[in-house]
Amino acid sequence: MNKDLSAFSRDSLKEVMNIGAGNAATALSQMTGTPVDITTPRLELLKVEDVTEFTGKPDTIMSVVLVKVLGDAPGVMMMMFPKESALKIAHLLMRQSHTMLDEMDRTALREVGNVLAGCCLTALSNFLKLNMIQSVPNTATDMVGALLSNVLADLGQANQEVLISEVHFHIPTLDINGGLFFIFDPKSTEKILKATEQYLPQ
Amino acid sequence: MTETITIKMGEMRTAHNPAVLETAGVGSCLVVILYDEEAKVGGLAHAMLPHVITGQEASSRFVDIAIDRMVPELMALGADKSRIVAKLIGGAHMFALYGNAQNGIGAKNIDAAKERLKLHHIPVSGEETGGTVGRNVRFDLHTGVCNVETKM
Numbered sequence: 001m002n003k004d005l006s007a008f009s010r011d012s013l014k015e016v017m018n019i020g021a022g023n024a025a026t027a028l029s030q031m032t033g034t035p036v037d038i039t040t041p042r043l044e045l046l047k048v049e050d051v052t053e054f055t056g057k058p059d060t061i062m063s064v065v066l067v068k069v070l071g072d073a074p075g076v077m078m079m080m081f082p083k084e085s086a087l088k089i090a091h092l093l094m095r096q097s098h099t100m101l102d103e104m105d106r107t108a109l110r111e112v113g114n115v116l117a118g119c120c121l122t123a124l125s126n127f128l129k130l131n132m133i134q135s136v137p138n139t140a141t142d143m144v145g146a147l148l149s150n151v152l153a154d155l156g157q158a159n160q161e162v163l164i165s166e167v168h169f170h171i172p173t174l175d176i177n178g179g180l181f182f183i184f185d186p187k188s189t190e191k192i193l194k195a196t197e198q199y200l201p202q
Numbered sequence: 203m204t205e206t207i208t209i210k211m212g213e214m215r216t217a218h219n220p221a222v223l224e225t226a227g228v229g230s231c232l233v234v235i236l237y238d239e240e241a242k243v244g245g246l247a248h249a250m251l252p253h254v255i256t257g258q259e260a261s262s263r264f265v266d267i268a269i270d271r272m273v274p275e276l277m278a279l280g281a282d283k284s285r286i287v288a289k290l291i292g293g294a295h296m297f298a299l300y301g302n303a304q305n306g307i308g309a310k311n312i313d314a315a316k317e318r319l320k321l322h323h324i325p326v327s328g329e330e331t332g333g334t335v336g337r338n339v340r341f342d343l344h345t346g347v348c349n350v351e352t353k354m
Contacts, residue, residue, distance in 0.1 A: 149250060
């Protein structure tokens with residue numbers, strides 16, 4: 001695969017990510033009962049070791065819900081929330097509030113991840129006519145660099161470069177921020193591009 | 203003033219006192235610190251994977267390559283190989299989706315480092331590895347003290 005994506009490929013991929021993120025945002029909006037804003041996707045083809053810089057300072061504390069994408073185009077989907085936002089989401093769903101994420105909160109977050117990933121991947125899978133299956137979600141709260149390193153090391157075993165995209169979302173009424181990340185290896189990226197060529201109008 | 207050198211994931215740096223070597227957000231990655239206390243020369247590598255993979259560029263993102271490259275660099279800076287000791291930090295297990303604590307990438311990184319250090323006859327003088335927690339590392343070449351910070 002070419003090191004640089006053509007402008008057209010980039011736009012196609014952004015459109016695909018937008019479809020996925022749009023569906024996830026709709027689901028999140030229904031779950032929380034308030035509007036959810038999303039940004040246009042940021043998209044970059046990066047060396048594996050440079051990915052942490054894409055997501056910000058490596059020692060920032062984040063709550064991450066991780067879902068592996070299996071099937072025709074394997075990859076990783078991650079929802080990343082600052083700790084305060086993760087607490088707010090969990091408490092909104094659990095209808096209680098405290099200052100630390102407990103086991104029930106983590107379960108709630110995992111469930112949010114599960115629902116959002118499901119919406120997102122179903123939309124992508126329908127649109128691209130690719131088989132995409134999600135793994136069970138995992139959550140962890142720690143320094144983002146440390147969390148990502150585990151994901152990247154796994155991808156780095158077979159690839160030197162990965163495609164990463166981020167859609168930032170914001171719930172204005174609750175002041176909740178978060179990011180929805182997709183990471184695909186070059187092979188999956190190519191498959192997605194091929195599929196978009198077929199289904200996106202040129 | 204003491205220079206602070208920040209090492210990113212996949213990088214390796216060596217230096218002579220006075221200097222502080224630091225790196226942030228160490229998860230399943232492994233930080234290998236080699237130090238000669240008498241010469242006050244040391245190096246820090248933040249490696250991601252245990253062994254170099256065929257078809258990929260050999261770089262310090264692999265534990266074995268990082269150690270192999272750091273030893274001669276330290277000797278060029280005045281270190282004596284017989285005095286070099288190692289410290290290992292990291293190799294944690296962040297997500298259950300990536301194997302378990304015994305066979306995950308973190309554990310493999312730790313094993314690879316110990317194996318490689320044995321080959322170079324370098325003893326491990328300190329270790330803060332494993333678990334499920336991210337770490338920040340700061341190593342002062344003047345004192346030889348390594349600070350490990352967790353945020354959880």
